[in-house]
Amino acid sequence: MKAKKHSFPASFxxxxxxxxxxxxxxxxxxxxxxxxxxxxxxxxxxxQVAGMVWRVNSLKKKTRTKRLVILGDVKHxxxxxxxREAEEIPDFLSAVKFRxxxxxxxxHDGSIETVIGKVPVRKSLSVGDYCLTHGHRNxxxxxxxxxxxxxxxxxxxxxxxxxIYVEPAWxxxxxxxxxxxxxxxxxxxxxxxxxVNEQHFIGPIAKNLxxxxxxxxxxxxxxxxxDMLPRFEKE
Numbered sequence: 171m172k173a174k175k176h177s178f179p180a181s182f183x184x185x186x187x188x189x190x191x192x193x194x195x196x197x198x199x200x201x202x203x204x205x206x207x208x209x210x211x212x213x214x215x216x217x218q219v220a221g222m223v224w225r226v227n228s229l230k231k232k233t234r235t236k237r238l239v240i241l242g243d244v245k246h247x248x249x250x251x252x253x254r255e256a257e258e259i260p261d262f263l264s265a266v267k268f269r270x271x272x273x274x275x276x277x278h279d280g281s282i283e284t285v286i287g288k289v290p291v292r293k294s295l296s297v298g299d300y301c302l303t304h305g306h307r308n309x310x311x312x313x314x315x316x317x318x319x320x321x322x323x324x325x326x327x328x329x330x331x332x333x334i335y336v337e338p339a340w341x342x343x344x345x346x347x348x349x350x351x352x353x354x355x356x357x358x359x360x361x362x363x364x365x366v367n368e369q370h371f372i373g374p375i376a377k378n379l380x381x382x383x384x385x386x387x388x389x390x391x392x393x394x395x396x397d398m399l400p401r402f403e404k405e
Contacts, residue, residue, distance in 0.1 A: 180300055180317070180352070182340060183233060185388050186225075187355040189317070190233045191297045195268075197226070198241035198304070198319025199356035201278065202262060203255035218358060219258045223265040225357075230267055238268040239295060241319045241354065242276025242304025249280040256285045263289060276304035276320065305353070305373040315350045320373050322356040324363035325385055325393060326402055334402070341366060341396070343383020351379055355388065367399035 180191045189196040200222060226238065245255045263271060263286060273291045275282065283291055294303035294311065301311035305318030325339045338355040345351050353376060364371065366385055371377055381397035393399060 180298075180315075182386070182388075182390070183229060184390055186229060187338060187357050187388060188229055188233075189352075189354060190235060191300060193234075193236040194239050194297055195226075195229055195233055195235040195237070196239045196241055196297075196302065196317070196354070197229075197357040198354045199243045199276070199322055199358060199361050200240060200262075201243055201246040201356070201358045201361050202258050203246040203252055204358065204360050217258060218360065219262050219265075222357065223262060226266045226268075236268070237270040237272065238266060239297070239302060240271070240273045241302055241317070242274050242306070243278040243319065244273055244276070244286075245278055245282055247280070248278050251281055251285045259285050260287065263287070274302055274304055277306040303375075305375055308374045313349075315352070316345075316375060317352045317354065318373070318375055319354045319356065321353050321364045321371050321376055322361045323353050323366050323371075323385075324355075325387070325399065326365050326367055328400070328402065336363060336365065337387055338363075339366060339388070339393070340386040341379070341383050342386070343395075344380050345375070346378045346380065351375065351383070353379075366396055367401055 180189055182189055271289050273289055274295050275291050294301055294309045299315055301313035301316045303309045305320030323339050323341050324336050327335045341353040382395050384395055385393045
């Protein structure tokens with residue numbers, strides 16, 4: 171008699187750009203090393219590594235998870251690892267309190283294997299009923315629910331006084347082939363933003379998301395479907 175496979179429900183971590191699936195904590199788009207590129211363009215900011223380590227360790231305690239899954243774009247440079255990344259990425263991986271770490275390779279993770287030691291790298295990862303992949307390439311899977319990053323979704327809102335707000339968001343809905351898609355917000359707050367009520371999604375998976383997909387703020391607020399969100403004229 172075959173052992174029955176367990177199905178783990180996925181849940182958003184309230185007020186955080188993170189997801190829990192079973193005993194796995196999932197985050198995406200760390201873009202370690204981004205501050206170096208910003209410095210080269212005249213913006214001076216401290217390294218984000220210590221802050222992200224603290225957040226990850228706090229989430230481990232909060233969610234009681236045992237494995238960390240990084241859903242792509244651990245590093246910022248698309249091709250080789252810069253000297254800053256070669257220093258900061260091992261620092262991050264050694265400081266987080268997870269012994270079990272898996273990296274799902276993103277489009278910014280070129281040559282990442284050279285700086286991560288023995289941490290396994292996958293093109294995609296199955297966890298329970300879910301297929302986890304970064305989102306910049308197609309993936310062959312029998313899973314009915316795909317989880318990606320890559321788009322770094324945000325939503326633009328305007329209040330009664332006319333002030334504009336841009337907030338990170340979750341996006342969840344159906345693909346044209348009937349499967350379900352969840353797009354995760356970026357873990358690094360310095361990443362760029364894809365405005366869901368202004369722009370098209372990128373990547374071969376997300377571009378097939380139906381406009382009836384729902385948008386949620388990090389605190390769980392349901393903003394409704396993409397096709398019903400207000401549009402703003404670009405100035």
